[in-house]
Amino acid sequence: MSEARIARRYAQAYFELMAEKGLLDRAEEDLKAVVDLAQEVPEFARLLSHRGIPAAEKKGLLRRLFAAQVSPLTLNFLLLLCDRRREALLPAIHRHFGALVLEARGVVEVEVRAAVSLSEEQIQALQASLSRVTGRAVHLRQRLEPGLLGGLVVKVGDRVFDGSIAGRLNRLKEHIKGMRIEELRGDRAG
Numbered sequence: 760m761s762e763a764r765i766a767r768r769y770a771q772a773y774f775e776l777m778a779e780k781g782l783l784d785r786a787e788e789d790l791k792a793v794v795d796l797a798q799e800v801p802e803f804a805r806l807l808s809h810r811g812i813p814a815a816e817k818k819g820l821l822r823r824l825f826a827a828q829v830s831p832l833t834l835n836f837l838l839l840l841c842d843r844r845r846e847a848l849l850p851a852i853h854r855h856f857g858a859l860v861l862e863a864r865g866v867v868e869v870e871v872r873a874a875v876s877l878s879e880e881q882i883q884a885l886q887a888s889l890s891r892v893t894g895r896a897v898h899l900r901q902r903l904e905p906g907l908l909g910g911l912v913v914k915v916g917d918r919v920f921d922g923s924i925a926g927r928l929n930r931l932k933e934h935i936k937g938m939r940i941e942e943l944r945g946d947r948a949g
Contacts (some may be wrong), residue, residue: 867889
């Protein structure tokens with residue numbers, strides 16, 4: 760099973776538990792605190808994902824760092840990840856969990872890739888347009904990707920809309936590849 764599917768399953772289980780207990784907001788804060796620490800302190804992230812460090816040591820560290828900060832259910836979830844050697848999946852679990860929370864709140868997550876940063880007005884206009892199309896509130900994440908040259912690539916759920924210049928050039932290239940030589944020369948007979 761792929762790591763993405765495994766992360767999705769753990770996120771789903773954690774989501775269901777925390778939703779049942781009415782602790783989704785707290786769960787979001789808890790996971791964010793752990794993932795943020797891993798991003799801010801690379802040594803913590805390396806230690807957490809290192810396969811050579813026994814689970815018992817990692818669990819002790821997690822207890823010392825987070826017992827007073829996160830809910831007992833979250834701490835138990837983190838300890839379970841260590842027991843199952845899945846602690847390196849925590850960032851992916853966090854992403855999937857966040858998507859589940861947004862979905863539960865009727866919000867659709869949209870990823871927008873652009874060659875340059877969008878202005879606040881452009882972001883608001885895009886959110887309003889996507890909200891009308893999807894019929895739901897939109898949480899927009901922007902990612903810079905200079906290789907797109909211009910335009911946007913918008914991902915809504917599993918659907919991708921490629922309006923980038925790079926995407927258009929690739930489609931033109933594929934179209935030209937599929938043409939017969941006579942069509943390229945402009946010959947009418949053939």
